[in-house]
Structure formats: C-alpha cells, structure tokens
Amino acid sequence: MSAEPLLHAKKVSITFGGLKALADFDLEIRKGDLQGLIGPNGAGKTTAFNVLTGVYLPTAGDVLVCGERVNGRRPHQINRLGLARTFQNIRLFKQLSVLDNVRIAVLADRKPLFDRERVEKLKRSGFPNRLFGTGLDAIDNYRDWWRALLRTPGFLREEEGIEKRARELLDVMGLSHRVDELAKNLPYGEQRRLEIARALGTKPRVLLLDEPAAGMNTREKADLMVLIRELRTRFELGILVIEHDMKLVMGICEKLTVLDHGETIANGDPSAVRADPRVIEAYLGEAPAHA
Amino acid sequence: MRSLVPVVIAVAVLALVQWLTSTSPYFTYLALVVGVNVVLAVSLNVINGMTGQFSIGHAGFMAVGAFSSAVTSMALNEYRIGFLPAGVEHQFFFIISLTVGGILAAACGFVVGLPSLRLRGDYLAIVTLGFGEIILVIVRNTPKLGGALGLSGKPQHTTLFAVWFTVFLVILFSRRLLTSPHGRNLVAIREDEVAAEAMGVDTTAYKVRAFVVSSFFAGVAGGLFAHFQSIIAPGDSFSFVRSMEIVVFIVAGGLGSTSGAVVAAVFLTLLPDAMRAVFIKFGGDNESLAQSIDQLRKPIFGLLLVLMMLTRPQGLFGTHEAWDWLKPKKKVEPQKGAAT
Ligand SMILES: Nc1ncnc2c1ncn2[C@@H]1O[C@H](COP(=O)(O)OP(=O)(O)O)[C@@H](O)[C@H]1O
Ligand SMILES: [Mg+2]
Numbered sequence: 001m002s003a004e005p006l007l008h009a010k011k012v013s014i015t016f017g018g019l020k021a022l023a024d025f026d027l028e029i030r031k032g033d034l035q036g037l038i039g040p041n042g043a044g045k046t047t048a049f050n051v052l053t054g055v056y057l058p059t060a061g062d063v064l065v066c067g068e069r070v071n072g073r074r075p076h077q078i079n080r081l082g083l084a085r086t087f088q089n090i091r092l093f094k095q096l097s098v099l100d101n102v103r104i105a106v107l108a109d110r111k112p113l114f115d116r117e118r119v120e121k122l123k124r125s126g127f128p129n130r131l132f133g134t135g136l137d138a139i140d141n142y143r144d145w146w147r148a149l150l151r152t153p154g155f156l157r158e159e160e161g162i163e164k165r166a167r168e169l170l171d172v173m174g175l176s177h178r179v180d181e182l183a184k185n186l187p188y189g190e191q192r193r194l195e196i197a198r199a200l201g202t203k204p205r206v207l208l209l210d211e212p213a214a215g216m217n218t219r220e221k222a223d224l225m226v227l228i229r230e231l232r233t234r235f236e237l238g239i240l241v242i243e244h245d246m247k248l249v250m251g252i253c254e255k256l257t258v259l260d261h262g263e264t265i266a267n268g269d270p271s272a273v274r275a276d277p278r279v280i281e282a283y284l285g286e287a288p289a290h291a
Numbered sequence: 292m293r294s295l296v297p298v299v300i301a302v303a304v305l306a307l308v309q310w311l312t313s314t315s316p317y318f319t320y321l322a323l324v325v326g327v328n329v330v331l332a333v334s335l336n337v338i339n340g341m342t343g344q345f346s347i348g349h350a351g352f353m354a355v356g357a358f359s360s361a362v363t364s365m366a367l368n369e370y371r372i373g374f375l376p377a378g379v380e381h382q383f384f385f386i387i388s389l390t391v392g393g394i395l396a397a398a399c400g401f402v403v404g405l406p407s408l409r410l411r412g413d414y415l416a417i418v419t420l421g422f423g424e425i426i427l428v429i430v431r432n433t434p435k436l437g438g439a440l441g442l443s444g445k446p447q448h449t450t451l452f453a454v455w456f457t458v459f460l461v462i463l464f465s466r467r468l469l470t471s472p473h474g475r476n477l478v479a480i481r482e483d484e485v486a487a488e489a490m491g492v493d494t495t496a497y498k499v500r501a502f503v504v505s506s507f508f509a510g511v512a513g514g515l516f517a518h519f520q521s522i523i524a525p526g527d528s529f530s531f532v533r534s535m536e537i538v539v540f541i542v543a544g545g546l547g548s549t550s551g552a553v554v555a556a557v558f559l560t561l562l563p564d565a566m567r568a569v570f571i572k573f574g575g576d577n578e579s580l581a582q583s584i585d586q587l588r589k590p591i592f593g594l595l596l597v598l599m600m601l602t603r604p605q606g607l608f609g610t611h612e613a614w615d616w617l618k619p620k621k622k623v624e625p626q627k628g629a630a631t
Contacts, residue, residue, distance in 0.1 A: 076491045084489070
C-alpha cells in the first residue's frame with residue numbers, strides 16, 4: 001500500500017468549554033482499509049467525525065486528507081479532497097426526491113474554466129489573492145449558470161452523466177425502485193442507505209459512516225455489513241465506520257479504535273481489542289452487547 | 292437551439308397581446324402593475340423559497356433598480372443616435388437603463404448577501420430590512436434622485452411587452468435553474484445546510500449567488516416600474532410594507548413554488564381592483580370607495596395570510612409547480628429481477 005495515508009489524524013484534540021470531547025486522537029486510513037470506531041455513548045465518536053470533516057476546528061493536532069493539512073478548511077473543501085460522510089441523525093434533503101438527493105452530491109464531469117488547483121490555492125492564501133481566487137471561482141460558476149439557462153448541448157450531456165451516475169449508485173445501494181419518491185417517505189433503513197449513496201456521489205476516497213446500521217433489525221444490519229465490504233472493493237475506498245454493536249463491528253472490521261470519554265483506550269485488531277481489560281471495563285456499564 | 296423555442300413563442304404571443312390591448316389603457320396599466328409584482332415575487336422566491344434564507348428587503352433592491360435606471364434613462368434622453376428611428380432608439384436606451392438598474396441592484400444583493408454567510412434566520416431578515424430602509428434614506432437625501440418629493444419627468448418607455456417578457460424570462464430562469472446543479476444546490480441549502488456543505492456544496496457562495504441573481508431581477512422590475520409611473524418617490528412603493536407584500540405573495544403561493552408565486556401575485560394584486568369593480572357594480576360611490584378599499588387592502592392581506600397559515604401552512608402550491616401536474620406521470624420502472 002501507499003506510504004501516505006488518505007486520512008491521517010495526528011494527536012487531534014477538541015474541547016467544548018471545559019469538556020475534553022476528544023484527546024490526542026490518532027488515526028490512519030489507507031485505501032482498502034475497513035476500520036471500526038467504537039465506544040460507549042458520548043465517547044466522542046461523532047465528535048471525531050466532525051473534526052475530521054471540518055465541522056469543528058480542532059483545538060490541537062492536525063488532520064491530513066490525501067497528504068494535505070485541512071485544519072480550518074470548510075467542510076465542502078474537505079469533501080472535495082475526497083472525504084465523505086454520513087450522519088448519525090439522518091440528514092437527508094427530506095423534501096427532495098431520492099434521485100435529487102444523490103444528484104446534488106454528484107459533481108458534473110466538466111472542464112473548469114480555470115485550473116481548479118490554482119484557484120483553490122489562491123482562495124486559501126492571503127488577502128488580495130484570496131479575493132482574486134474567489135472572483136475566478138465566481139466567474140466560472142456564473143458562466144456555468146448561463147450554460148444551464150440556455151440548455152447548451154454540453155450542459156445537457158453533463159446532466160445526463162450526473163443522472164446516470166446517481167442511478168448507478170442508487171442501484172448499488174438497492175434503492176433503484178425508489179428513485180422518484182421523496183426522501184422523507186422512505187423507511188428508516190432505506191434512508192440510511194440513501195445517505196451512503198449520497199456520500200458515494202461525491203466520489204470519495206475515504207468514507208466515514210456514523211452508525212449506518214442504527215435502528216435496523218439484525219437481518220438488515222448483517223446485509224448492510226456485507227454491502228459495506230463490497231463498497232470498499234468496488235469503489236476502492238478506505239472506510240471508517242462507527243457502530244455500536246460490538247459483535248457486528250468485530251465481524252467486518254480489520255482494525256478497531258476504541259474511544260471512551262474522548263480518550264483512545266485501545267487500538268488494533270479486533271481480537272486483541274476485545275480482550276483488552278480497559279475495553280471490557282468501558283463496556284461493562286453498557287448493555288452486554290457482545291456477550 | 293431548441294432551448295430558444297419558448298422565447299420565440301413568448302415574443303410572438305406578447306406582441307400580439309400588446310397590439311390587441313393597445314386601445315385599453317386601464318387593462319394595460321393593470322397588466323403592468325401585475326407583471327412587475329410577478330417579477331418581484333418570482334425573484335424573491337429564489338432567496339426565500341429555493342434557498343430558504345429569509346429576506347424582507349426586496350423593495351429595497353427594487354428601489355435601487357428604479358432610481359438608478361430612471362436617472363440613467365433621463366441622462367440618455369439627452370443623446371440621439373442619428374441613424375436609428377426614434378422608437379428603436381428609445382427601446383435601446385430603455386434596455387440599457389434596465390440593465391444598469393439590474394446590475395446595481397445585483398451589486399447591492401452581493402453586499403447584503405455577504406452577511407448571510409454568518410447570519411441566519413431572524414438576523415438575516417433584520418439586515419435585509421435595514422438595507423431597504425437605508426436605501427430610502429439615501430434617496431430622500433439625494434436631490435439628484437428627487438429627494439423626498441420624488442423623481443418625475445422620466446421617459447415613459449415601459450410597455451406591456453417589456454414587462455411580460457421580463458415575467459417570462461424570470462419564470463424561465465427559475466424553472467431552468469431548478470433543473471440544474473445550481474438550483475439543486477440552492478434547494479439543498481434550504482433542506483439541510485450542514486448536509487449540503489458535507490456533500491461539497493459551497494453554501495456561503497451559493498447563498499450570496501442567490502441574493503445576486505434575485506436582486507438583479509428585482510432591480511429590473513424596479514426599472515420597469517419607474518418607466519410607467521409619472522413619479523417615483525421614496526414612499527409606499529418601495530417601503531417595508533411593500534417588501535412584506537412580496538413576501539406575502541410567495542408565502543401564499545407556497546415557498547419554493549415558482550408557479551405558486553405567479554398565481555398569488557396575480558390574484559392578490561388584482562384583488563383590490565376586483566373588489567372595487569364589484570362594489571361599483573352594486574352602486575357604491577366611486578371616489579370615497581376607491582380610498583377605503585385601498586385602506587382595506589392591508590388588513591385584508593393580513594387576514595388572508597392568517598387564514599392561509601391556519602388552513603394551508605405550506606401555501607397554495609406547497610413546493611410543487613403547476614407544470615408538474617401537466618406533465619404525464621412517469622411510468623413506474625420494473626422492479627429489479629422481474630423476469631420475463
Ligand atoms: N457542539 C458541542 N458542544 C458541546 N459539547 C458537545 C458538542 N458536540 C459534542 N459534545 C459533547 O461531546 C461528547 C461526545 O459526544 P459525541 O461525539 O456525540 O459522542 P458519541 O461517541 O456518542 O458519538 C458528549 O459529551 C457531547 O455532549
Ligand atoms: Mg454519535
């Protein structure tokens with residue numbers, strides 16, 4: 001495997017008021033990894049996702065996506081670098097159709113007017129250049145509005161491409177019979193799968209799944225875990241999954257990180273983690289899910 | 292080029308309507324007023340309905356367009372382009388002034404949109420409200436814009452064709468926007484800003500863009516308005532109440548629904564005139580009646596809005612569009628694995 005991890009967290013910490021929600025969190029995800037992030041409720045798992053994806057700014061430490069330091073970048077910029085996520089408390093575009101939910105995530109296969117990387121770099125630099133970069137970005141974007149309004153052949157081709165890709169992803173997630181329904185009308189399990197389809201639409205290299213099986217029955221859960229493994233090979237992803245059910249997570253993940261009160265209390269392959277006395281202690285207070 | 296077919300049809304139809312109604316000044320006047328309101332409603336719907344931001348300063352953008360385009364066309368009126376016939380020349384100057392009004396309004400939209408990067412909900416509403424008031428204060432204190440008394444002596448360029456062609460353009464714009472990635476991004480922001488951002492949508496940039504394009508059309512509407520009113524003054528036509536009226540149009544029509552905004556704007560604009568006509572028919576006396584009905588307009592608006600919120604909080608059309616019902620229902624796709 002490549003030496004450089006796609007997602008790399010180095011001693012990341014974040015405090016809310018006095019509460020240390022995450023302390024010295026380390027993580028490396030490479031292509032093809034399937035890692036689990038577990039821990040009791042309130043351990044800081046979702047907070048870790050939020051820090052990695054740029055929702056929160058870490059109080060200390062660095063996050064690197066594909067080798068680039070992303071502290072302080074906005075979530076959409078981090079997403080474009082190849083990091084996509086789902087949400088524990090489902091955050092679909094409820095009033096929109098299933099197809100539109102995925103279409104929003106899919107980026108048009110379009111040649112930008114200006115070199116993307118240069119524009120992004122300008123936008124991240126100091127005052128005058130930043131304005132210049134934002135201006136270039138706006139020009140490119142408004143030009144594209146015109147193409148959309150005039151329905152140019154190129155635009156129509158792109159739209160077709162977007163729809164095709166969205167339908168493919170919905171097919172992969174077993175939702176092709178639902179494309180025209182409103183997202184809010186789907187049953188719970190399908191909403192969670194739609195969230196994954198949407199995240200895949202952004203062409204991620206690393207996928208973060210926040211309790212993707214929550215609220216599903218045992219059978220649905222098992223199916224989903226198989227599907228997640230397939231996704232990894234099919235889309236050549238690195239996957240980090242938060243899951244409450246120890247048994248499930250042990251079954252599919254090759255590596256586990258265990259959080260408790262924001263601290264990483266164990267890290268390594270599942271059998272070793274399961275035997276760790278601190279992990280057992282942390283989970284004793286909880287329901288004996290792994291009994 | 293097929294995408295331009297609707298434009299050609301619209302031009303033909305509107306030219307015909309204009310020719311047919313040219314003998315009826317009352318109808319034409321109503322059509323102008325209604326058309327301007329439709330443009331305002333449909334454009335505000337881009338911010339409030341599609342993007343889910345709450346702006347209550349649309350009359351301010353309209354004022355920017357009205358006064359700047361009026362001043363522009365008064366200045367242009369001094370010039371002649373020798374080889375053009377007068378009518379063509381007027382329309383040419385008119386288009387220039389409308390564009391100036393639209394662009395200046397869009398620039399204001401950009402400036403007002405910037406705080407929306409950080410502000411949400413009520414706070415953003417207050418900023419837009421403040422903007423509307425600031426514009427009026429500026430106009431009142433600028434003699435060149437007519438001051439408190441208002442600006443008169445502008446060329447009267449506005450035709451039914453010009454107004455309703457703009458109506459057509461803004462509706463076409465809204466429709467095509469919604470079925471493009473840009474429109475979908477705006478709607479994603481309305482539905483869930485955090486999720487939109489996580490899916491790679493630059494939410495701050497898109498919110499500003501919504502303000503810019505919406506204000507552009509409001510500015511053009513202002514320009515159209517200025518060119519058929521004998522006088523434009525920083526009073527009622529651009530006040531906060533006016534902004535709220537436009538908000539009422541889109542809330543009543545269903546936030547997010549372009550066709551709902553059109554229907555509500557037409558209906559609610561014609562309502563006072565329709566009421567007056569009815570009363571006159573039953574023998575009311577014309578003078579005092581006209582006044583009392585104009586005064587009744589606001590309470591009736593308020594009452595309608597309250598009734599609407601009680602019985603149909605999603606508005607007339609919800610987020611649906613009239614043309615969605617005209618479209619043939621999509622065939623249900625065969626289930627996966629349905630063997631033949
Ligand atoms: N924005 C916030 N402000 C204050 N406290 C927060 C915030 N987000 C999370 N926390 C706190 O951080 C801790 C970890 O929460 P979370 O990451 O959601 O846990 P979980 O492991 O169940 O996903 C909790 O005590 C929670 O109350
Ligand atoms: Mg959580």
